[in-house]
Amino acid sequence: MWRALASAAAAGGAVAAVLWSADLPVVAPREGSAFTAEVEPRLQDVACPGPVSVPVGDLDSPDPVLGSGADDRTIAVYTRGSTRRAGEGVASDAAIAASVERVGSGDVAGLAAITCTRALSDQWILGGATTIGDSARLVLTNPAAVAVEATVTIYGSLGKDAERVVAIAPFGQGEMLLEGVSPEIAALAVRVQAPGVGIVAAIQDSRLNGFQAAGTDWASAAVPAPDLVVPDVGAVGADSTAVLRLLAPEGAIVSLGLRTPDTDVVWEGVRSLQLEPGLVVDVPIPAVDVGAVTVSGDGPVLASALITVPRVSATVEGALAADIAWVRGQAVDEASLAAVAPGYTAALAVYAPRAGVFQLTTATGRVLVDLQLAADETARVPISVPAGSVLTGTASFAWTLRASDAPGFLTFVEPGRTDADAETVTVGVATYVPLP
């Protein structure tokens, strides 16, 4: 009997203990809290891709028609800081710099200018073509002390075409002739992704019409945004054309608008343009003297305009040569932009999304241009400052500097940011046990 009692007591005690424990409150572990801070990022060096090169090599011949090279090449890299070589290009620790080059004759005759920018880890370049006669040379410049591995994805009018990976040494440069990778693409866009420190990418777009130079310019990189403005699509002369290139990486429906002082110009069929993801579309723009194209979509889009300026060839009678200029679409935000005056015949083209006063000031504070603009108003103002001066424009306007030279050379020096937004970075403490 005692045994039964003892057993029952033990069992009862055990069950009671278990039931008591089941009612205990649960104390949950607290989540780890990471430290979040807004940090002013360190400004990296800016880099320029260097001089344009003749695609597929120089054919040095004294014959002015057959020879591809040229003797009158002038390249100037305007910067306030110190420079160092980065491959064929230049890296500088100044806030902003620009490279302006004029090639007088040969296959790559024309004006080609590009603003030296900071490295980005994910960027798109809308520019170039790889159809017959056109060469797109992608130049990747690495101004940092770290090696970078960049993934280059080529898009065309049929979507994504090819992907390559390029490794670029510290303070080095890598280049890729895109016509060797994806030939026969008329509307070309390239996406360059370089994790970590990023890379500076630009495409040298050189076109050839038989033996005549059909234009050379640098196309620079941009990041997608829903609302863009291409500040200056104005014509030069009677026969110049302008084509707008559009790409929506994830697809979008965009509305295009052409803002000119002349309200009579109508642009057909651009009310809601459906852009398939990854397909590059070229839309011709009506010829205007002064105009800006506004692109607004329901998703991130990229836009660039190609302006072709034809001229009479100096070497072959009756043949036509041309020069091209790429101008990139900008997202208008509150940051103030600056550009380097290119010299030659320079003009400022500005578009005001909202009414306001636009001022272009030099580095010393002198106001070069002071314009009162209404909403949606465009203006072009010639400027004359020594080449290399850093000009700062008012924020919330889309503007660019146009440089032209006889006999029909055209290029754009596009403004960029001289500072960077504060970044939010989250830092947490952890253990380190790497597992395979």
Place this chain on the structure above:
Amino acid sequence: MSAARIFVRAIVVTDGFARHLDEVFTGLAAQSLAPDALQIVVTGDSEVHLPHATSGEILRVASGSTYNEAVNAAIALHEAVPGEFLWLLHDDTAALPDALAALVTTTRRRPRAAVVGAVQVQWRDSSRLVNVGMTTSRVGARRINLVDDDDINQGQYDARDDVLAVSLAGALVRREVWEAFRGLDSAYGAFGTSLHFCRMAWRAGYDVVIVPGAKIRHSQETLHGHRTATRGGPRTTYAQRRASDWYHALAWARVWWIPFLVLWSFASAAARVVLRVAQNDSRLVWADLAVPWIVLARLPRLLRTRHRIRRVATAPRSVERELLVTARGVVEYARSRYRRERERWRAAAAPNQIVRGELRIAATRRRWSLSFVSVVAAAISVALFGAWLPPLLGGQMLAGAALGVTDISFSDLWQRSTSGWDETGFGAPAVDGTFAALLSPLAAAPGGARVWWGLLLAAAPLLAALSAWFATGAATRSLAVRALSALSYALWPIFLVSVAHGLVGAVVAHLALPWCALGVARAVGWQRGERIGGGEEYPPRRYGSPSASAGAGIALAIAVAAAPVLLVPATGVLVALAVVARRRWFRVVAIAVPAVVISAPGLFAARGLDRAQAWAVIARENGPVLPTPAAQPWELVLGLEPASNTDGWWASPWIVGAVPAVVLLAAIIALLSLRATPATAVGWLAAGSGVAIAVAVQRTVVVYADGSGATDANGWPGAGLSFALVGLLAASSAASAGAWGAGAGLRRAWRRVGAVALLTVTTSAVGIHVVAQAWPGRPAEGDVSATRVDVLPLVAALDQAPPSRSRVMTLTDADGGFTFAISASDGTQVLTGRAGVDADGHPLVRPGIAVATPQSLAGAVAELTVGGGSGATDIAAWGVGVVVATPGSPRAAAALGQSTDLSLIGASELGTSYRILRDGGDISRAWIEAAPDSGVIPLAWSTDGVRAAVTTDGGTLVLAEAADSGWAATFDGVPLARVADERGRVAFTMPAGTGELSATYDDPAYRGWWWAAAATLALAVVASVPIHDRARRGVRP
């Protein structure tokens, strides 16, 4: 041959209460040669009646007189007769009839003999010899009997004549020698007087002779302590006897040996204490400890003793030399004594032929079953964790997210255990070092912790099966039950999950608990004997063994060191067992002592806190932790939670819960059967408390975020569930013992059917579980895997080595930013144990005081990676010399590559390393800076701090450790003043000059607890040595 007449005066001294006094007189009366005079000296007032045939003089002396005084009083009454010999008799010596005649014959033949002694035989059995002469060693501190204990008299000693000493009880002593020596020396007390007297006789030019033909029956009342009230046997007089031996040595050695002998007596006492602890003989421990002090107390009388010897000594020392025993002889004597006792014990315990045959058959079957269980368990180990074995033997190590890295050197573990300073992050004072001490023994073996702890984890199911096999062998001898219990124990679901995740604490507790249970059973004598024919057991009666109690204490200490929360249910169950054990309660309660001493620092840290926090401290986890969601008790018991992270038929609840369900069923049946009720009741109590503890632990946060990478984690229920499983298996196996043969008729038939059914169900459950675990397609459960030993790039690891011992920061990409880790070792080490922090991040041993942690560097890391600012200075201020961007973190590498404060060292597959540039010297763990952030003098860091000779112009001594009151620095012996450092580091003002600089950490409370735990465990280890228990067999120590 002398014709002189020998006059024999027999003197009997008694206190009147001796029980054998009548036989003494009878023996006297029966002598063939009667003594010429008989005097009976009575000490005290009691009445003594002489028997009819004897006539003698009765003399009274004061009560409490010694033997010597009594004899002197007796002979003082009579003038000395020429040729008078005193026949000294006690009241427990009865001479055999021809004793005196033989003595007198020899006395006539040996004119120079001063003492003629008789052979002493046992009182009850006169064929067994007690004393045939004595001698001593050259040192003199050991009295050596010239006959074996209880030796049977076969005439082997009949030729003996000259000996160093004979027992004076029953010996003839020449009266003039007695008077010249003034009788016996009172300094000896009751023991050793004969040896001293006879040796003086030799040195005085006389002989001492033993007469084998004369036999005296001696019941050795004094030796056995019968004269005192306690009647405890020879052990009660042991201390006095040993002290007399030492006194003898002091008296007879040369003068310059005396101090050395005194010291030797202390050393010998210490050594003997260890021996007594090993023999589990606690009374003799105190006796051995008291011996040197008794000797010291007798020292004042040494002068007189030596003076007396000098006075009578006329013969040189060479006289006695060949009668003394050499050192080799002493060793031989001790060995033969030991061997004799072993033989006697074995002979007494030996079973007869039939039983021996049955035991042999049982042993064979048992070994086959054990092999089968081992093979199955080894197969499980190989199937589950065999992938670890080739890499382990090939030089890699196991690592896991919870386990950390396992390549930890023995010196690191030892340093962590003894110093009390935990090196995680920026360092913190630790509660205890038990976990590191637990890992140290295997880390000391060749191969290190990496190999042996990896092998232990890989072979954990096999070891668990073996532990459970031996433990259930105490509860039942049925091989089927033992095998099934062992395999159930090895296949316990949560145990396998613990191994797969590398939760070393839970694994060690699971392996240690069955040994504790086995020790408990053997300590009290509850273990079952081997079954032999007819339902009997061999040995028929089991005795408890104190060594087993010590062994169980060690096993419980190991389990508690691995999982501190087990102390709570273990003490409860031990108290319940002590109640059941009744007389042997002390042995059961003593099992808890090592575990309590080991847990004492934690208990002390918990005592000032409120209930919830105190419970979190008691349930703390010192080793790897794995947070799991809180589950219901039944889910935990059935192994359904923590759930497996794999899918498949093996993870289905029916498969996973099969073994636990069957174990529960068996335990319920055991309870209902009312067999072996104490065991089943306590087993169920243990099960209930284990499950309750498991659930409670899982609902508590046992590890708090400490700013060094550990996040809050709740407890792992594995240890509590292992405790519960031990209880359940104990209940079911104890109840099953003898169930097969119990009862008769229909009831027995039904019982047997039920037993077979239960065994079948259990076997199938175990079999299904074996198949499920060993299924080829089953992916690995946890994240422990073998990886290469180098975690950090070589250049970073070299910086961590002495003398700079700087830290390394690793930087990894994470969402929206980075994560960083700071370590002084190659990878995060979890197995060295945790310092212990409370919910606010304060160390448990310094309540309310915050210590600096790597969390404070988060802002500096943000600056370093993104901002390009001055983050590197703050990081270097904590002794971080190298920053490593881990592999697969390109943003981190890019960010570090652009910083101007870092210089690239190199890139490897282990990461990209950058050195932090600092003006004025390499970055080390300790330095002297003249002004903040300017030129520094790096100092070399030895194992636990700075010990270097420096020349300095003054400044501040900075140690890159979290500031704590335990750090102290001295410069040429002068303590340095502490200085508050704004970063929270240890800093002292440094005077100018040259000298020895020393800065170390010392926590006296920690050190005290460590030594207490070490001493307790050492005692327990010595006590657990199973030397045969002599006291029980009545062997004279």
